[in-house]
Amino acid sequence: MRGEKNGLVGIDRVMEERFNQKVQKAGIGDLPLIVEIENKLFTEEEGRFEEKAYRWLLENPRDVRAYLSPEEIEDYDIDPDEEIIDASVLLYCVHDIVVGHGTIIVSKDADGKTMGRIYSIGILKEYRRNLFAALFMGKMEQLLWMAGCEYVALETHASYTWWVDHLKTRKYRIMEIVKDYYTEGEDALKMRKELYG
Numbered sequence: 001m002r003g004e005k006n007g008l009v010g011i012d013r014v015m016e017e018r019f020n021q022k023v024q025k026a027g028i029g030d031l032p033l034i035v036e037i038e039n040k041l042f043t044e045e046e047g048r049f050e051e052k053a054y055r056w057l058l059e060n061p062r063d064v065r066a067y068l069s070p071e072e073i074e075d076y077d078i079d080p081d082e083e084i085i086d087a088s089v090l091l092y093c094v095h096d097i098v099v100g101h102g103t104i105i106v107s108k109d110a111d112g113k114t115m116g117r118i119y120s121i122g123i124l125k126e127y128r129r130n131l132f133a134a135l136f137m138g139k140m141e142q143l144l145w146m147a148g149c150e151y152v153a154l155e156t157h158a159s160y161t162w163w164v165d166h167l168k169t170r171k172y173r174i175m176e177i178v179k180d181y182y183t184e185g186e187d188a189l190k191m192r193k194e195l196y197g
C-alpha cells in the first residue's frame with residue numbers, strides 16, 4: 001500500500017477493532033470542532049493555529065503556505081523551496097469521541113526526498129495519560145509511511161522533556177536546536193525519525 005494515491009486515508013483496522021480507535025481525515029465541515037479543540041489545547045503564546053490557518057489547510061492542502069506573509073514564512077523557519085505535496089488535519093477518535101487532533105504534511109525536501117512532517121498533535125486534557133498520543137503518533141507515522149515518506153520531521157518545545165524522551169523512545173533523533181523558536185521565546189528541538197520498509 002506504500003505510495004497509495006494521496007496516501008493519507010488509511011485506517012489501521014486491527015487497532016480500530018481492538019481499541020475502538022480511529023483516525024479520520026477532517027473536512028471543512030469539521031472546522032468549528034477543530035478550532036474548539038485547538039483553543040483548548042494551546043494558548044496564543046504557545047502558537048495556537050488560527051481559524052483562517054485551519055480553513056486554508058482544509059481547503060488548500062497543497063498550497064498551505066500561501067496564506068502566510070513572507071515575514072511569517074521567515075519567522076516560522078519554513079524552507080521556501082520545500083514543495084508541499086499534501087496536508088491533512090486528522091481527528092483522533094476513541095469510541096467515536098474526538099479526543100484530539102493533529103496535522104501532517106507531506107512534502108519534497110531540498111534533496112528531492114519525500115518527507116513527512118507531524119506539524120502538531122494534541123490530546124484534550126481530560127483524556128491524557130492513556131497513551132492516546134502514543135497511539136496517535138503511531139497512526140500518523142503509518143499514514144506518512146503509506147504516503148511514501150522516507151522520514152518524519154517535527155519540532156517540539158525543548159522544555160517538554162518527558163515528551164522529548166517519549167519521542168526518543170520512538171526513535172526520533174535531535175537534529176537541531178532552534179533558539180527563540182516559539183512566540184514566548186522558547187527554544188525548539190527539530191527531531192527526525194527514519195522510516196523503513
Ligand SMILES: CC(C)(COP(=O)(O)OP(=O)(O)OC[C@H]1O[C@@H](n2cnc3c(N)ncnc32)[C@H](O)[C@@H]1OP(=O)(O)O)[C@@H](O)C(=O)NCCC(=O)NCCS
Nearest residue numbers: 041120121122123128129130131132133134162163166169
Ligand atoms: C503532549 C500530549 C499530546 C501527550 O498526550 P497524552 O495522550 O497524555 O500522552 P500519552 O498518554 O500517550 O503518553 C506518552 C508518553 O508521555 C508520558 N507523559 C504523558 N503526559 C505526561 C506528563 N504530564 N508528565 C510526564 N510524562 C507524561 C507518558 O507516560 C508516555 O511515556 P512513555 O514514553 O514512557 O510511554 C498532550 O499532553 C497534549 O496534548 N499537550 C498539549 C499539546 C502539546 O504540547 N503537543 C505536543 C507538542 S506540538
